[in-house]
Amino acid sequence: MSDDYDIASPGATELFESLRAFGYDLPTALADIIDNSITARARNVWIDMHWAGPQSRIMIRDDGRGMTEDALRQAMKPGSLSPLADRPKDDLGRFGLGMKTASISQCRCLTVLSRTDRSAAVLRRWDLDYIASTGTGEWRLLKRPDLLSPEDHARLDCHKSGTILFWDRLGALVGSAPADDETAQRHFRERADAVKHHLAMVFHRFLKGRGAVTIHMNGRPIEPWDPFLEDIDFTEPLSAETLIADGERAEIKPFVLPHHSRLTADQHAAAAGPKGWNAHQGFYIYRNRRLLVAGDWLGLGMQKEEHFKLARIRIDLPNSADLLWQIDVKKSRARPPAALRLDLQRIARTTRNRASSIYRHRGKIIQRQLGDREAFLWTHLTKHGKSYYRINRDHPLVRKVLEVAEERAPIRALFSLIEQTIPAPLIVINNAETPDAFGQPFDGAPAELRAAMKAVFDAMVEDGRDRAEAARALLLMEPFSSWPEVVTAFLDEVAREAAKSSR
Template identity: 35%
Template sequence: MERAAGAATARRQRVEEVVPAAARTILSLRDIGYELPQAVADLVDNSVSHGASRVSIDLHFDGTDSWIRIADNGRGMDTATLTESLRYGSMRDYDSDDLGKFGFGLKTASTSQCRRVVVASRRALSRARIEVRALDLAQIERTNRWEILIVGPAERPGHLVEPLKETTGTVVLWEDLDRILDYKDPWGGWARRKLLDRAEAIAEHLGMVFHRFLAGEVSGHKVEIHVNGAAVDPWDPFCRNESGTTALPEHDFRVASDEGMGIVHVRPFVLPDKGEFSDASAWQRASGPLKWNRQQGLYIYRANRLIQWGGWSRIRTIDEHSKLARVALDFSPNLDSAFGINISKAIVKLPTDFRDDIEPVVNQVARIASQRYRKGNETRPTGRTGASPMTPRPAFPAHPAPAASGLTPPATATTTRYTDHVLSAPTPAGSTGSSIEPPIRRAIEAAAQAAGEQEALQRIVDSLRRTAPEVASDLGW
């Protein structure tokens, strides 16, 4: 036994603590990858997680003394919690539906935009006491120590504590906006306009990512958000208030993560075509911040908060014909590791097995969206003087669409599945076809034959059918 104890002592590794250099590290953490709207949204996450029913964002221009304030009426923080909130990698427990995760968001989001962050909090209405702490990059650069400042009553500007006079809650104040007012003349009219123009971008972004909370769709979490005094309206990516929107069958998929198995809920939608919207303004609003083509695709929600809005995550390519297709994916924070969620919650990666599972669902909703888009194009004028509506192009022989995880289209929809064709196959007898597409296809095929690359072209066509079936069908393949 004594020999075993001695061996254990001999194997014990000697260690020496190495604390990261504060100044260099904190400056590096400023470049995690936040844009201003995303940085504000990260602070709104904290407000929602602390039970706020109202969040106010104000942008105030005053040259080099300009500031941005995010104030809420949530539960507030006591002294110890407030101090801990300014620690990088703060130690606190997260609920299963908490929008926070890593203990970095408040700090990294704030310092990505400014050099001084002041946080004031009031915990109880029965007490007028307001605690204030500040994270100041200039202080850390001077001392090279992980320090925060205790801000006394005499050092607190009125616009910091004013929102807490009659309510509990927390105020985050961004000062020294070096990343926002990056102008040679921070007092100029251009700087003023740019700062105030940011309010519109912030409101648009918050209306999108928190639309479920704003619309009262999350039980017990109805939230009002105001930007410079104006209420933020929710933006529903799926236009569910439009009678022409088609909701396809929903599905649940099991996904494994480091924390065990979880469920991803999938809901596909096909939006109305332009002529089917209730009015032109509704169509324009539905185009979203990225506009129609880039807003098609997957809308990924983590604990009801939108973290990806559009794009197909390498399942298929963005295509004009499928721009009416949008698919909601919902998962809980226990699947963060599986989806590769980062600190800014701006990057999400679909697990490989899950991507394979939902590919049939994605392809089917894209097919139905493409049919709706084409049908709308057939009935709309081309816009050229004297032009008649587009002549429909005959489809290739259709077969019933294969079942995908039990997914079937609505009874009113028809889906077609384009079969493989010999590249040189002629246009079906009696078909007028398109006056443009067949010559393009024939020219490509003739060029491949002349170059002796028919097999290479066949591989390209096979890949095109998988990744962009609408484009393949347009070309007659």
């Protein structure tokens, strides 16, 4: 005992329960674990989420370097490395907390089994319920080999080296739901899907190219999600810049994504990302190629708005910039230093202006190519400063309906009724609250799409239009312009039928 100080060691139970409240959800927790696998030079990571009610389990296995007994014991300590310590340039960690806090945020029993190519497998376990039951407050890190079954030990046998994390007692995800609880099981599967989408986004730069890592989710490899559509011809990269603050470099690369008319329906749906087009506009902050922030205007005084949704800006940081950019323990938040805010605002405004220009004017280009007369089913009118929408009477199908109808008055009355009762206020409110919740025309209805396509095509041909000209018009006409692959298949079929009839 000293007269100068007291030893004030935190109680293990109390501190662990506090660490569980760091704010991880399942996707961010698993991403934190995969950081360790990539840093350990793993080429494969396997995530298996097994539903069994209260006995449900998540296993994360990799074929990385693995750990010796001393290394595993150190890695299991909360705060195993100071955030101020120098790290290798490719290290994805920082605080020495990730594996522990991420794991216990989701489970009450964390077991780690690891082996290197020169040492036997070793095991350590944090069991929060066991620690609480002792009543001593001691940091009892369990290590008996029989804590895992022979089957669990055998999971590492196929690797010369590697590590497995076992998450048991998944209170946050499963609770006490029995194995036959279909609602809980469905929630479990939905969270697995959320994990897949999150990892595809966070690690997309590791999932392709030379030396790529493969992340397997319940046996299937995860495909990368590139927010910048760099493989699409119509994506417009803007000038890159290097900004420096306190000696730390930040590489900035803006992108303006293509207007939806330049994308197939599948490309457009994929590019929306896990949260939708509007939510994913803004800056994307990467640390050692690992995504931290996915679409945010970083408190620079800019709002997410529909006409800026094509603007996405990449920021690449080294791991030495963590403190400068205020990167948090979960590696899901970052804030730019004050010295860079004006430059980032300038870059953001330039990118947003270009994105807005593409968004607003691409529709007008389509109209000019086809002609205002029949480009869209709806026409926009302004009268006494107020906006109105009218069914386009020159649209080929509308014109045909009016021409063949024996009594036009009821049809004209129906058109007028539809036009006068458009729920514009409700549409505006819904678009403001959930802008990405609106479905695309004919999404999930291929038969209806083809029927409408055929009706419009037939109407143009019956009106005296050359079939080739009608085909070109169909490719440019909304909403068919959003489904070019379907239009092309339809026109190929029409061409084959025409060839048969001419024989």
